[in-house]
Amino acid sequence: MRFALVNHERADPQPQLHGECPHCGEEVISKCGRVKVWHWAHKSREVCDPWWENETEWHRAWKDKFPKEWQEIAAVDSKTGETHIADVKTSHGLVVEFQHSPMPLEEMTARERFYGNMIWIVDGKRGELDSSYFLLGLDRTPIQTNPLAFAFSWHGKSRIMHNWSDAKAHVFIDFGNSMTKGPPVVWRLVDFDVKQKRGVVGPYPKHLLIEAISRGKEIGVPYLPTPEGSETS
Numbered sequence: 001m002r003f004a005l006v007n008h009e010r011a012d013p014q015p016q017l018h019g020e021c022p023h024c025g026e027e028v029i030s031k032c033g034r035v036k037v038w039h040w041a042h043k044s045r046e047v048c049d050p051w052w053e054n055e056t057e058w059h060r061a062w063k064d065k066f067p068k069e070w071q072e073i074a075a076v077d078s079k080t081g082e083t084h085i086a087d088v089k090t091s092h093g094l095v096v097e098f099q100h101s102p103m104p105l106e107e108m109t110a111r112e113r114f115y116g117n118m119i120w121i122v123d124g125k126r127g128e129l130d131s132s133y134f135l136l137g138l139d140r141t142p143i144q145t146n147p148l149a150f151a152f153s154w155h156g157k158s159r160i161m162h163n164w165s166d167a168k169a170h171v172f173i174d175f176g177n178s179m180t181k182g183p184p185v186v187w188r189l190v191d192f193d194v195k196q197k198r199g200v201v202g203p204y205p206k207h208l209l210i211e212a213i214s215r216g217k218e219i220g221v222p223y224l225p226t227p228e229g230s231e232t233s
Contacts, residue, residue: 001040004028013038024048049085092216102163124175127158131175147221154197165192
């Protein structure tokens, strides 16, 4: 957890601090070690949201691309009172969930149903060789240019593509910044056949995705630059 209430104000963890969980009101203590990202943890060791996962530097780097007041926002079902904590919820109502670990299909479906207007951004470097296998199986010639899309085959043992093939919300996989010569991209998972281990992805420049999220623009699909050099999405 990134934020706790200290003297009734949201605060980042600092060594030897105690605070209050802004969502359930229980006491939390700061965890400021040398290995894990600094965070708050419930003193009782029971988290108040079963969907929560331990944050990594990857989580924190993505969340910091958006205002702090959009981070770790409680979403409540007005009918049932069910409450969950969104990684990012914009002022435009879009929920962005950053996912490092795989999850059961039942949980994925439940999250999508609960949040409704949401997208996934997935850590593609959790598996040591996942980015290399993706690059190895990625066709170099696009199967279409407007919108831009590439076919790929999956050769690795990892089930990252399999795990996200059933998502109904948009899924963007972040394999890092070293896979393209131009601006860093994430890869929108368009389709994946789990039996044939083949699918389709579309590269989406990170800065354009962040801009679309921040401004409440439609997160469509990327197009190739026009002959004049302008880019649309």
